[in-house]
Amino acid sequence: MAAQPPVPSPPRVSETASNDGFAAFAANAGDAGTPPTVPAGNSATPPANPTGSGAAQPSAKRPRMKLIAAIIAVLVVLAGTGFGLAARKLEWIGPRTVPTVRYRTAAGVSRELETKGFLVKKKQMFNALGKGKCLGLVGVKAGDRLPKGTTVTVIESMGPGVPEGTVGSEPSKAETALLKMGVKVVEHEVVSEHPGKVAVTMPADGEPVRDTDDGIHIGVGITGDGIPVEIAGMDKDEAKTKLQQQGFDVTLKPRFSSRKNLGKIVRADPGIGVRTSETNVTLYYGVDASKRYDVVGTSIPDRGSDKIMTNTVALAGKYCTDGGNCLTLEPGQTDPNPSGLVLDGKGSSDFFDQLTLCTYSQDISGCNPSSGGYYNAMKDFLIQGDTGAMELYAGFGLPVCGTTSYVGDGPTYCDGTSEKQVEDGSDGTAEQAMSEKKISNTWLVISSW
Known part of the structure; x- marks a missing residue:
């Protein structure tokens, strides 16, 4: 009988496989990487087969087959690794895959897209989801493969608000869209030149909701006597002329407002859109801090342009930060006319406990900011500075x-x-x-x- 051939050494897979491939091989191959055990005996040569048949061969052949299977497994792992590297290389130099985006921040999605080589453009829209949330992508979807440098538009939520184009639309259509904002929607009837349409909204068309408890108000136009809502936002002189042509006796007065409303009508008395037979009306137009003395000042008889700062009620209104924190200043209930303010309806209605611009008991100038021959006790008050700010005092000083x-x-x-x-x-x-x-x-x- 010929001697059994020597057992081959195990393949040196660690030299050709990656660490990941080797770890996979070691975990799945069992003991296939160790030499097959030689049968016990005094010699390295297996005992002769007394029958002369090939019956003695299977004991060595089975380990070889096991080893071959293990080698094939290694090669498969290596091939898979190679294909993965090739795919990543193609992703690096070829088209990029749009990742899955859902219920994440627009900022996070933008960073992910930029990391993959896309250029990002943001489009903002109102939605019930919180401010900054990602609402989706425009014109593409997850899994699409696009060339490097392709611009992808990310839709970012601005939180609830009134979409542009709400004014002028059908009330039913507007309500359907606004109810999706996740806040309450209240409908009102207002005098308008366009009956049957949404004539006005609060917040204004295209503005966010800053007070989610108050929600969104829409005014649906009706015909009737009164100042039509279209007067709001109109140039003050144009509005005055228009109402005079309709038979109204009009008085113009300044009122602090945002920059976009300077010189435009911001409110009226009687109220804009309110049905009334009153023909004597006051229109208030927006001004900035440079007109502060005109807003809160009261003329002094026989003193020319001198004014005393007693018209505190001109500051009445609702003030909100961009974050939605608001406070309300309301006229105090003092006869014959209110001259002070109360905060958020919680202050006392007593005349001496209201908020005013002056500390009357300590002010010998009578709240007059100009010298005009009088001692200027207001020289250190904010109203005389250039910051546009002014302080209110409780209790008249x-x-x-x-x-x-x-x-x-x-x-x-x-x-x-x-x-x-x-x-x-x-x-x-x-x-x-x-x-x-x-x-x-x-x-x-x-x-x-």
Whole structure:
């Protein structure tokens, strides 16, 4: 019998396979990478086959077949790795695959697209999803293969708002679109030159919702007497002429407004769009801080252009940040006319507790910002600066007794927490008691201040 041929050495796969390929081989090949075990005996040569047949061969052939299978597995792994590298190389030099985008931020999707070699353009639109969310891509979809440098448009949510083109549309169509914004929609009837159409919205057409609790209001046009909503946003002189031609007696007054509304009508009295038979109307047009004295000033008789800053109610309105935080200044309820403001309806309606531009009890100039022969006690007030800001004072500059302004009207005094009545003196008069206590209104104001 011929001797069994020597067992071949295992292939040196670590020299040709990548680390990943080798790890896959080692994990799946079992002991195929070790030499087959030689049968026990005194010699390296297997014992002769007494029958002379090939029966002694299978013990060596099976390990060889196992080894061959393992080698084939390695080659398959290497081939797969090569194909993967080739695909990545083709992705690097050829068309790029559009990634899957869904319910992620527009900023994140943009970065991912730019990493893959695409140019990114953003398109913003109102949507119930939060501000900054990605709403999808324009003209392409995930899995599309496009040349490097292709511009892909990412749709970014601006949060809920009123889409441009809402004004002038059919009410039913507008409501369907607005209800998708995820906030409440309230419909109103307004006097309009275009009855049966959406004549006005709040927020305005193309503006975001800043107060999600208040939602969106739409005004549907009707015919009737009153100032039509189309007057809003019109040039002040054009609006005045138009209403005069319709029989109205018009007065123009300035009011602080945003830059886009300078010189344009921002409100009216009676209200814009309100059905009324009143013909005497006041139109308010937008101005900036340079006209501040015209807005909050009141003319002084026989003093030419001098004004005192007493028209605080001209600042009434709703003020909001871009983030949606708002506060409301409302006219105080004082007869015959309100002269102060209350904040968010929570302030006292008492005249002496309202917000004003002046500290009356401390201001000998009568709130007059111009010198004009008078001492200018307002020289350090913000209203006289160039910042466009002005401060409001609570209590007219009066001292506070507990939580309310102390006026000191009548025989009273403040014990530090509340106002007290002075008891009658020895002669039965309150005035005598005040004299004995050395209490007077002036003394109380100075000491408290």
